[in-house]
Amino acid sequence: MTTFDPRLDLTIERVIRAPRSVVWRAWTEPERLQQWWVPAPTIARIDSLDVQPGGAFVTSMSDDGDTFVPHADGLFLIVEPQARLVFTNAISSTLRPAAPAPVPMAAEVSLAEHPDGTLYRVVVRHGNPADRDRHEELGFFDGWSAVTSALAALAENDAA
Template identity: 65%
Template sequence: MTAIAIDPTLDLTLQRVIRASPEAIWRAWTDPAELERWWVPAPTQARAEQLDVRPGGGFVTTMRDDDGEFLPHTDGIFLVVEPAQRLVFTNAVTSSWRPASPSPVPMTAEIILGEHPEGTDYRVIVRHADPADRDRHEELGFFDGWGSVTAALAEMVEIGEGPRAADQAG
C-alpha cells in the first residue's frame, strides 16, 4: 500500500475503531445489499445501482427520502481495490468513464482497513482539488454525514460479528 500524505488544507479525515474484522467491513462496502443498509444517513434509503468493485469499475448509487423517487447520489469509479485493506474511489470520473460535470464536491475517497487489537482501524481520507472544495465539503456536513454513516456501518458489522451472531450460528 502506498501511503499518501494528508494535507489538512485539502483533505478531510475520519478515523475510528470498529469492533469487527476487516473482512466484515469489506463485505459491507462491496456487497450491494449490505452497502444499501448504511451508505446514506437514516431515514434516507440508498440503492446500489452499480457496484463493480475493481479498478475502473463503476460505483453508482441513488437515494430517496420517504416513499419518493430514487435520485442520483454517487456516480464514480473505483481506482484502487485491495481486498479487506483499501478501497479508493472518485466522483471526478463517472461510471461511464466521462469527466464528471462539476458536482457539489469533486473528491477522491480512500477507505483504509488496518489491524487493531479490538477489530479494525477504520480510516477515511477524502481528498479535494483545492481548499475551497475541501471547505465546501466540510460546510455541507462531511463530519455529520460521513460520521453518521460510519456509525451505521460499525453498528451493522459489529452486530454481525458479535456474540449474538455466534450464538445464533450454533
C-alpha cells in the same frame, strides 16, 4: 496510504469492533452497503457496484422509498481486498469527466488490524482548499460520521 494534507483533505477515523473481512463485506456487497451508505432516514439504492479498478460505483437515494435521485456516480481507482478502496466522483461510471459534482473528490478507505477489530479510516481528498472547505460546510463531518456509525453497527452486529 498517502499522506494527509489538512489544507485539502478531510478525514474520519474509528475503531470498528469487527474483523476487517466483515467491514470489507459491508463496503463491497450491495445488500450490505445500501443499509448504511446514506444517513438515516434516507434510503440508499445501489445501482452499480463493480469493486475493481475502473469499476462503477453508482448509488441513488430516497427520502420516501419511492422516488430515488442520484447520489453518487463515480468509479473505483484502487482496490486492495480487505485493506483499501479508493474511489472518485470526478470521473463518472461511464469513464467521462463527471458533470459538476457539488464537490469533486477522491476518497480513500483503509482498513487496518487493531487489537479491538478494525482501524477504519477515510480520507477524502480535494483538488483545492475551496472544495475542501465547501465539503466541510456541506456537512462532511456530520454525514460521514453518521454513516460510519451505521457501518460500525452493521459490521459489529454481523461479527457477533
